[in-house]
């Protein structure tokens with residue numbers, strides 16, 4: 001199969017025929033005596049290259065070139081021209097033509113020009129394929145099973161569509177804020193640009209401003225050569241400011257100006273710098289409280305949080321626990337070359353009843369340890385370092401009261417048994433609902449629901 005298609009547009013039949021004959025073996029050739037039918041044919045099927053005569057009847061070559069670029073930007077066009085039309089050639093090249101050949105045509109020269117043009121088409125296709133493969137391999141895989149996190153991800157997919165709207169992600173530690181930020185980046189029009197993470201808590205406060213905005217040579221002692229800032233490195237992409245609550249007030253003022261005007265100065269610099277990047281910030285601190293204490297600028301808070309995304313803690317979305325656990329099991333199984341096939345039912349119960357204060361990060365660590373140390377093939381509570389939930393009541397020896405001669409009210413008996421154990425579990429767990437749920441082999445959500453019902457006397 002000849003891989004490339006070429007459209008030849010020339011009013012001279014001899015030119016059309018000689019090109020068609022010379023190239024027929026190597027390329028798929030279609031010929032047109034004028035621009036209009038060629039443009040119509042392009043609507044149905046786009047060639048890889050167009051050989052376009054300048055002196056055409058009807059729409060001339062330059063008009064046709066403009067029309068082609070308007071409809072199909074990026075298409076390679078080589079102009080065919082008579083020697084005396086050289087001024088027109090210059091105009092064509094300015095409009096974006098790839099190259100030109102002069103009549104009378106020398107087939108060897110034309111062949112070389114066509115080969116070059118098609119090589120650049122091939123390279124462009126290759127770059128696109130590699131880009132696609134890279135993105136597919138790097139797009140973060142975000143597990144979202146629970147309704148609540150699915151709603152968050154639907155919203156995130158919508159807000160990702162703008163290239164520069166600032167987004168503030170709030171959530172407890174380890175809930176997946178950075179993963180959500182990178183998901184936004186890869187779903188946004190900036191996905192070909194860089195995703196640059198700045199952890200504002202780990203860079204010393206007095207260095208943060210210069211690290212973020214860069215500095216000029218000699219800006220401060222030790223600033224031997226100048227340095228580009230992280231903001232600059234994120235140009236055309238996304239700048240992710242993790243732990244944004246840790247920014248000094250001075251850095252906050254600079255960030256505000258940058259967000260509002262897209263402008264900033266290097267530390268020690270006098271030249272105004274401008275660039276475009278999307279800023280996504282995240283925090284697990286209470287920014288409202290920090291604003292009240294004068295530690296965080298209110299205007300910056302509003303600017304960072306043009307769109308706010310709140311990620312619920314893992315305990316509040318128990319439906320995600322097992323899908324996440326299985327996802328990490330596969331990930332670490334592959335990493336450590338271990339064939340772990342799943343979780344024992346006791347391990348699943350233990351996972352569901354554990355109090356995940358460290359959220360998804362804690363769950364990931366637990367599974368990593370489990371996969372690494374387990375003898376397999378299924379993971380047990382001991383492998384995961386979790387306490388097994390108590391055995392179901394049926395297997396315990398309970399002293400059930402006999403049914404009195406006039407019968408009993410099973411519903412109210414069941415209710416008082418449930419009430420008794422919910423209260424006892426809360427007491428044993430020092431009031432921690434999630435742990436109490438674990439003691440009764442329930443997930444947090446179900447336990448909370450039943451406890452609420454019992455407390456309201458409505459069961």
Ligand SMILES: Nc1ncnc2c1ncn2[C@@H]1O[C@H](COP(=O)(O)OP(=O)(O)OP(=O)(O)O)[C@@H](O)[C@H]1O
Pocket residue numbers: 141142143144171172173174175176177178179180242282284324327360361364
């Ligand atoms: N829904 C999810 N699907 C798959 N992996 C997840 C998910 N949520 C979190 N993770 C993983 O859990 C770990 C912690 O997530 P991440 O670093 O994004 O949390 P964070 O909220 O930014 O934490 P911190 O507040 O400490 O900065 C990461 O390895 C991340 O890949």
